[in-house]
Amino acid sequence: MAVIIGAGNVASALAPALETAGLEISQIWSRNPDNAARLASTLKIPAQPIADLSQIRQGEDLYLVSVTDDAIRPIAQRMxxxxxxxxxxxxxxxxxxxxxxxxxxxxxxxxQTFTRGITVEMSEVPLYIEGSDAASRQSLLEIAGRISRRVSLADSSRRRRLxxxxxxxxxxxxxxxxxxxxxxxEEGDDISVLFxxxxxxxxxxxxxxxPAAVQTGPARRNDKGVMDGHARLLSPEHSELYRTVSEKIxxxxxPNERDQL
Amino acid sequence: MAVIIGAGNVASALAPALETAGLEISQIWSRNPDNAARLASTLKIPAQPIADLSQIRQGEDLYLVSVTDDAIRPIAQRMxxxxxxxxxxxxxxxxxxxxxxxxxxxxxxxxQTFTRGITVEMSEVPLYIEGSDAASRQSLLEIAGRISRRVSLADSSRRRRLxxxxxxxxxxxxxxxxxxxxxxxEEGDDISVLFxxxxxxxxxxxxxxxPAAVQTGPARRNDKGVMDGHARLLSPEHSELYRTVSEKIxxxxxPNERDQL
Structure with missing residues (x-):
């Protein structure tokens, strides 16, 4: 049995995946009780939605904290x-x-990027695992292996870089x-023409x-006429971004021509 | 019969496409004779490679100028x-x-983006056509229609925006x-782990x-702890880009929280 702490995009993708992998989800916590209830109701075996950390049951197999980064430490302090x-x-x-x-x-x-309402094939999602000791690592690897074909160990440094x-x-x-x-x-087209x-x-x-070898475009060619024309066409907000990325390219x-910009 | 003026990425994709569409390529011009010869040799019926604009034959069906933007005007002056x-x-x-x-x-x-040596399915490439008069427009539309299923008329303003x-x-x-x-x-991984x-x-x-509706990530959540950590991890060059794009997001x-950054 697992407890999911969080009901955002990542929790909403992982809860059903853990259930499919054979772990029953007993409880789902969210600060917002509606979010906890919504995610709980998407499961085959409904979990108990809770909004109070003191209601979390002891003795479950896994407690998965899937909240925004800034919220992890306050939750850890409470538990x-x-x-x-x-x-x-x-x-x-x-x-x-x-x-x-x-x-x-x-x-x-x-x-992976998760958005509520958009299903992701979890078996292809790379899962990076770290554990405080051999047993924790082994347990997490074992659970991850039931969800995805792409499971790796990664320490904090590699994970941050990823x-x-x-x-x-x-x-x-x-x-x-x-x-x-x-x-x-602005002229009646939309992104679909670029698919x-x-x-x-x-x-x-x-x-x-x-990617560095297949870079194309006006900045790659250092074609200043095109870049100036685009910068004039764009809004100030977009134009600033255009110039920054073009300068990087x-x-x-x-490298020897950048002073001319 | 068509003459191709240029032998870069775009010319290298269009010349074989025009040939497949039934237009024989009679000549290929490039300032660099090796480039003209290389592209000419990829065709089923070899074109004449030339490096002098005065060698271009009159009376052909189409003259296609496919050079960098800055080079178009000088060529037009010469012709x-x-x-x-x-x-x-x-x-x-x-x-x-x-x-x-x-x-x-x-x-x-x-x-479309073209890179030499990488084949693109031309029938799916959107082609945008403009003509100085009805007959020119019709001729170009007709040729484009033999190459791609996605042909549209576009004036200069729409084309610039595209x-x-x-x-x-x-x-x-x-x-x-x-x-x-x-x-x-920097830690032995590469882009393939992100595919x-x-x-x-x-x-x-x-x-x-x-895309605006499915934006995710630390800047979308305004998660300053993560953004600061990333900015510290990155090189100064990458860190500047990270901050610019994050600020835009x-x-x-x-919009009411940007002053805090």
């Missing part, structure tokens, strides 16, 4: 001396934030798409495994 | 009064840069991936058609 096997799901928080709760703790970090890289590769990429969508909507381009960009990068591919 | 149907392939240059050459001219803009959006959606996205790859290589994340990010954006999703 001092509780015992059991605890893991958080953060890419950036050290495992030992949980050490006041129990001696057996670790990290269960899914390297998370920072993921922010560029996922969150910042998505933001670039939202800027493209903004630009297109073939977006798919080819990804396909090319994955085929080579080397020029710095990389034309 | 004054030549006549025929001319089109350039740029997203950002006005069609009438070709008006000194001929009265019948236009634009043949493929909204191009600027494409820079964000393709070039800047690829650069974000190259930064992620840099970060991962499931990258694919899911794209899948989710395309499924909703609304915070400005959009937390």
């Amino acid at each position: 001092k001396g509780f015992g059991g096997l605890w893991a958080h799901t953060s890419g950036s928080v050290d495992a030992d934030v949980l050490s006041d709760i129990t001696d057996t703790y670790g990290v269960f970090y899914p390297l 998370h920072a890289a993921a922010v560029f590769a996922c969150n910042f990429v998505n933001y670039m798409w939202s800027v493209a969508d903004d630009i297109l909507r 073939p381009l977006i798919e080819e960009t990804m396909r090319k990068m994955e085929a080579t495994g080397d 020029i710095n990389r591919y034309h | 004054k009064g030549f006549g025929g149907l001319w089109a350039h392939t740029s997203g950002s240059v006005d069609a009438d840069v070709l008006s000194d050459i001929t009265d019948t001219y236009g634009v043949f803009y493929p909204l 191009h600027a959006a494409a820079v964000f959606a393709c070039n800047f996205v690829n650069y974000m991936w190259s930064v992620a790859d840099d970060i991962l290589r 499931p994340l990258i694919e899911e990010t794209m899948r989710k954006m395309e499924a909703t058609g609304d 915070i400005n959009r999703y937390h």
